[in-house]
Amino acid sequence: MATNTATYAGTSGVAMFDVGGSITTVASVTAFSIDNSGDALETTVMGSSARTYVAGLTNATGTMSLLWRDDDAAQAALFSGPGAAAASLQLYPSGRTTGISLSGEVIITSHSIDVGLDGAVTSECAFQVTGAITKADL
Numbered sequence: 815m816a817t818n819t820a821t822y823a824g825t826s827g828v829a830m831f832d833v834g835g836s837i838t839t840v841a842s843v844t845a846f847s848i849d850n851s852g853d854a855l856e857t858t859v860m861g862s863s864a865r866t867y868v869a870g871l872t873n874a875t876g877t878m879s880l881l882w883r884d885d886d887a888a889q890a891a892l893f894s895g896p897g898a899a900a901a902s903l904q905l906y907p908s909g910r911t912t913g914i915s916l917s918g919e920v921i922i923t924s925h926s927i928d929v930g931l932d933g934a935v936t937s938e939c940a941f942q943v944t945g946a947i948t949k950a951d952l
Contacts, residue, residue, distance in 0.1 A: 826909035829878055831888045832901035840878070841886035844936070846905055848876035848916060850947055874918070874943035876905075882927055882935040892939045895922025900944050911952060918947045 829840040853870030883889050895901070900919040907913055920941040927937045 822908040828906040828910055830904040831891055833887045833891045837902055838888045840888040841883045842881035845879040850874040874947045877940050880937045882937045893925050896925055913952055915950045916947055918943045919945055
C-alpha cells in the first residue's frame with residue numbers, strides 16, 4: 815500500500831461517478847468535500863449530575879464543484895441525478911495511486927449551473943450518501 819504520509823495536495827484529486835453501470839472519471843473537477851457525521855443520543859436520567867450519550871446512526875453528505883463541460887458523460891449523469899436512483903461515487907483526495915479512496919452509493923440532491931459575465935461557467939452538485947462511506951488505503 816502506498817499510503818500518503820505527507821500533506822495531501824488537492825491538485826491530484828479525482829472524482830468518479832456511475833454512468834450507466836460503468837464508473838467514469840468526472841471531467842474538470844475543481845473541488846469536492848464530504849462530511850461524515852454521527853448522532854449522539856442522549857441517555858441522561860433524572861438524578862444525574864451530567865448528561866450521558868450513546869452513539870447513534872451515521873450520516874454523510876458532500877458537494878462537488880466543476881467547470882461545466884457539456885461533452886462529459888459523468889457531468890451529464892450528475893446533472894440528471896436529482897430524483898434518480900442511488901449511484902456509485904468514488905473520491906480520491908490525492909489521486910488514484912496514493913493515499914486513500916472514499917466510496918459509496920449516493921443520491922444527487924441538487925445540481926446547479928452558474929454563469930457570470932466575467933468567469934467560466936461552473937456547476938455544483940450536492941449528494942446524500944445512502945449507507946456508509948468506505949475508506950480504503952491505496
